[in-house]
Amino acid sequence: MTGGGRAVLLERPGAHRIVPAEPVPPGPGEALVRVYAAGVCGSDRELYEGTRAPGYVRYPVTPGHEWSGTVEAVGEGVDPGLVGRKTVGEGFRNCQTCERCRAGETSLCTGGYDETGFTRPGAFADTLTLPARLLHVLAPDADLRAAALLEPAAVAAAAALTAAARPAERIAVVGAGTLGLLAVQFLAASAPAELLVVEPRTGRAEQAVPFGATEVRPPDGLTALTGRYDLVVETAGAPRSACCAVSLARGGGRVVLTGLPGAGAEGIDPLGLAMRQITVHTVFGAPPAAWAYAVRAFGTGLLNPAPLITHEFAWEEYADAVALVGGGDPGAGKVLLRP
Structure with missing residues (x-):
């Protein structure tokens, strides 16, 4: 596990800093992912402007719920074969025990809203630690730049x-x-x-x-x-x-x-x-079945998100990236942040 790193920290609406961020060692059932790219969407702009509905954000927070990366380490009880694999991951931290979760409708979890990048640290950071059960492994030759769009692709799926x-x-x-x-x-x-x-x-x-x-x-x-x-x-x-x-x-x-x-x-x-x-x-969010369908469609070439990407920014340009999303620029498509 490599040390050091940085993250975007949104302290409150309109106020952010780039801060040092040591990788969080994965605990039991968790995985540490080295982020390759993270998408910026309209909800990230709401987060920055302070217009996201109460209960769906917890400041201070590191945003970023659309991402791709490579597994760098795993915790106890997780298949060590995941290390080195390209991956994407679900955002909803569902409880897995309520009636809706047991029916596979995890985006309707009655345990309360909890999501990477809104109430938990997100992927606008060099690394991200999350439950390994949320990961969807990609093919070894997968394009991680395009794969950063698999979160919205799962919603479309x-x-x-x-x-x-x-x-x-x-x-x-x-x-x-x-x-x-x-x-x-x-x-x-x-x-x-x-x-x-x-x-x-x-x-x-x-x-x-x-x-x-x-x-x-x-x-x-x-x-x-x-x-x-x-x-x-x-x-x-x-x-x-x-x-x-x-x-x-x-x-x-x-x-x-x-x-x-x-x-x-x-x-x-x-x-x-x-x-x-x-x-x-x-439709709000995506259950695991939709994620699996999107990842499979991406792997077979049926789904091609790459042409939608128009802009890429570094962590330091986070505010510029957010301003571009929903800002009315006709040439702005999908915007990515990259470490």
Whole structure:
């Protein structure tokens, strides 16, 4: 185990430091990972700005819940063969004993919210120590830079598994951010008759075409498509995106909501849902089955997150990276922090 290291410490909203951070020796059932890359997402910006909902953050904290790395050491009771293996890992520190955990629905753990990078030290650091049971081992030749996107990919995989797309269905994806473009890749694998992507940013929308989208449109040009799609997956979290998704679904269709809108978002008409018999599912986080599916899709080449990465920063540039995420720059896709 090598000594020394650094970490981003967010002491309170808007106040951070780069601090010395010795690797934490893994205890029983734990693993120490040398971080290769960590993704920055909208929730990290909320963390920095102090807008994350109470109960879902604990300051001071080292952020970073999207990451890839290499196992450097393991604690008692953990397979020593993991040392040297490339890996990613789940963020939710679920209790494993409640009814929901035992049913495999670990993102619904009733033991209370606890997540790497929000309530526990995260991956904006040279090393990360976590329960080894949360690790998903990658192939020896895996691209660790691209693998840093496997956390949002697991959420997209959870949406795809929930959606249960069938061949020849008409499918729409609302939102072409990181989550939306990853969802497009999963849904394209189901051989849809149509795969529409709704996105106001032209460049982001067009990026969906190589991933399997058959058409891209802005959200203000959808009148003719109302009620057309068998399945709609919403990933934008914009004030009107959930309503947009429901309007695109045909009678008896399915909608999967994954975006997390802020306060004041437009609500969905319950009477309209009932009369049109729309089935609405929601996704928050990803259970182990979705993680395993995302990792397998990544390993086989079905999922290719690398083209989504547009910027990379060092730990010292943490504030610049956070400012870029959600800052309105049309050229900003996925942002990574690197040791």
